[in-house]
Amino acid sequence: MINLMNNLTMVTTFLFFTNLLLNKFKDNFPQYSKTYPYLSGILHGLLGVGLMLLSVATTTGFHLDLRILAIISAVYMGGRKAGTIALFIILLARFLLLDVTNIIAVLIGIMMILLSYTLSVWLLDRKHRKSIRRWLVIVVCSTVIPCLIAYVVSPERQLSDTFLVILMYTSGGLFTYLLLTHLSRSNQSLYLLKEKASRDYLTGLYNPRAFEGIFEEKIQEAEKTQEPFSLLMLDIDHFKMINDTHGHSAGDVVLSCFGNLLHRSVRSSDYCARKGGEEFIVLLNGCDAEQAKQTAEKLRKLIEQQEFQLPNGNLLKVTASIGVATYPLTCAELLIDQADRALYRAKREGRNRIVYD
Numbered sequence: 001m002i003n004l005m006n007n008l009t010m011v012t013t014f015l016f017f018t019n020l021l022l023n024k025f026k027d028n029f030p031q032y033s034k035t036y037p038y039l040s041g042i043l044h045g046l047l048g049v050g051l052m053l054l055s056v057a058t059t060t061g062f063h064l065d066l067r068i069l070a071i072i073s074a075v076y077m078g079g080r081k082a083g084t085i086a087l088f089i090i091l092l093a094r095f096l097l098l099d100v101t102n103i104i105a106v107l108i109g110i111m112m113i114l115l116s117y118t119l120s121v122w123l124l125d126r127k128h129r130k131s132i133r134r135w136l137v138i139v140v141c142s143t144v145i146p147c148l149i150a151y152v153v154s155p156e157r158q159l160s161d162t163f164l165v166i167l168m169y170t171s172g173g174l175f176t177y178l179l180l181t182h183l184s185r186s187n188q189s190l191y192l193l194k195e196k197a198s199r200d201y202l203t204g205l206y207n208p209r210a211f212e213g214i215f216e217e218k219i220q221e222a223e224k225t226q227e228p229f230s231l232l233m234l235d236i237d238h239f240k241m242i243n244d245t246h247g248h249s250a251g252d253v254v255l256s257c258f259g260n261l262l263h264r265s266v267r268s269s270d271y272c273a274r275k276g277g278e279e280f281i282v283l284l285n286g287c288d289a290e291q292a293k294q295t296a297e298k299l300r301k302l303i304e305q306q307e308f309q310l311p312n313g314n315l316l317k318v319t320a321s322i323g324v325a326t327y328p329l330t331c332a333e334l335l336i337d338q339a340d341r342a343l344y345r346a347k348r349e350g351r352n353r354i355v356y357d
Contacts, residue, residue: 006054007051007054007055007065007066007172008066008172008175010047010050010051010054011047011051011066011069011070011073011172011176012175012176012179014043014047014050015073015176015179015180015183016179016183018040018043018044018047018077019077019183019187021043022036022039022040022043022077023187023190025039036078037078037079037081037082037085038081038082038085039078040074040077040078040082041074041078041081041082041083041084041085041086041089042085042086042089044070044071044073044074044077044078044082044083044085044086045070045074045085045086045087045088045089045090045093046089047070047073047086048067048070048071048086048089048090048093049089049090049093049097051065051066051067051069051070052065052067052090052093052094052097052098053097055067055098066169066172067090067112067113068112068113068115068116068139068142068143068169068173069139069172069173069176070086070090071083071086071087071090071113071116071117071120072116072120072124072135072138072139072142072173072176073176073180074086074120075117075120075121075124076120076124076180077180080121083117083120083121084117087113087114087117090113091110091113094106094109094110094113108146108149109146111145111146111149112142112143112146115141115142115145115146116138116139116142119137119138119141119142120138123135123137123138124138132174132177135173135174135177136170136173136174136177138173139169139170139173139174140166140170140173142169143165143166143169143170143173144166147165147166147169197210198210200259200273200274202252202255202256202259202274203255203256203258203259203260203274204256204259204260204263205259205262205263205272205273205274205280206271206272206273206274207273207274208273208274208275208276210273211271211273211275211281211283214271214273214283215283215336218283218285219327219332219333222327222328222332223332226328227286228286228287228288228289228326228327228328229283229284229285229286229287229326229327230283230284230287230288230289230291230292230295230324230325230326230327231281231282231283231284231324231325231326231335231336231338231339232281232282232284232292232295232296232299232322232323232324232339233275233279233280233281233322233323233324233325233336233339233340233342233343234262234279234280234281234282234299234320234321234322234343235278235279235280235320235321235322235343235347236254236255236258236278236318236319236320237318237319237320237321237347237351237352238318238351239251239254239277239278239318242254242316242318246310246312246314246316249311250310250311250312250316253308253309253310253311254308254310254316254318255274255278257306257308257309258280258303258308258318258320259272259274259280261302261303261306262280262282262299265298265299265302266282266284266295266299267285269285269286270282270283270284270285271283271285279343281336281339282299287326288326289324289326289329289356292324292326292356293324293354293356296322296324296354297354299320299322300319300320300322300352300353300354303318303319303320304317304319304320304352305317306318319351319352320352321343321346321347321351321352321353321354321355322343322346322353322354322355323338323339323340323341323342323343323344323345323346323354323355323356323357324339324342324354324355324356324357325338325339325342325356325357326356338357339357341357342355342356342357343355345357
């Protein structure tokens, strides 16, 4: 029983630190997000191996540990791919590290592993399915059925010990579920907090500080791949007149609707930010100079045609001037300044136009 408690301690410690590690991995290497399930599967597979090394060897040749929790947790955190990788690692370690002379014990151990994997994929491999009932069904079915078979075939039938083992497995499974749920909610809260801190309060677009980080990452990526990208610098024409004529609340409405129009008009792979005041900036991924000009002109026309409803019910039309700059035609460090110069040239030349500098 002490070794089973050690198993549970290992599960708890592992899940806590693995959650930190995987979150750091996702934050620092977003370009490798597709490898997340594979990394999760390998780590949970190693957890299963560690749990087996702390297993309790019974006199009848059975090895008692919480390795099934490694598989269930892998599916819960990383999906089917992670669970499959963990399954193979644990099965391989079962034959390499533990005694295989007792065929019945080996078969029952494999049955527990396969049951936990199959039920996890069936019941947990979708986010909306992660409920405590489903989790307990997996844990109980993965332990009760093999334990009852072991009790029947074992020459030393001790019902109290069998019941105690089932209780330990179920309690460990319930505790693991509560821990994973807590970690999942903490991750979600942290994500929402980061997301809120990176957004402009009025428009919902990225704020200057967040965009600076995105731009620096894009520079590093572009210098490696030499893939073109472009910046659009936009400024709402005569915005001060809107504030002076209709009031600051009307100006805020125009800014909010303008930001929403930008967000809806670009691709999901592009980034929009409010640079400050009535200035906005858009990063167009994978766009060369010609594509950037076409996108800028499309945005200019959409803005010109859009009617903004003010708090008093009146409709207002605005225009925007747009400056365009493209990498690698302009070196990355000068790209923002180049787009800024193109914007002010557009304003000097009469506004409501695009300029590619």
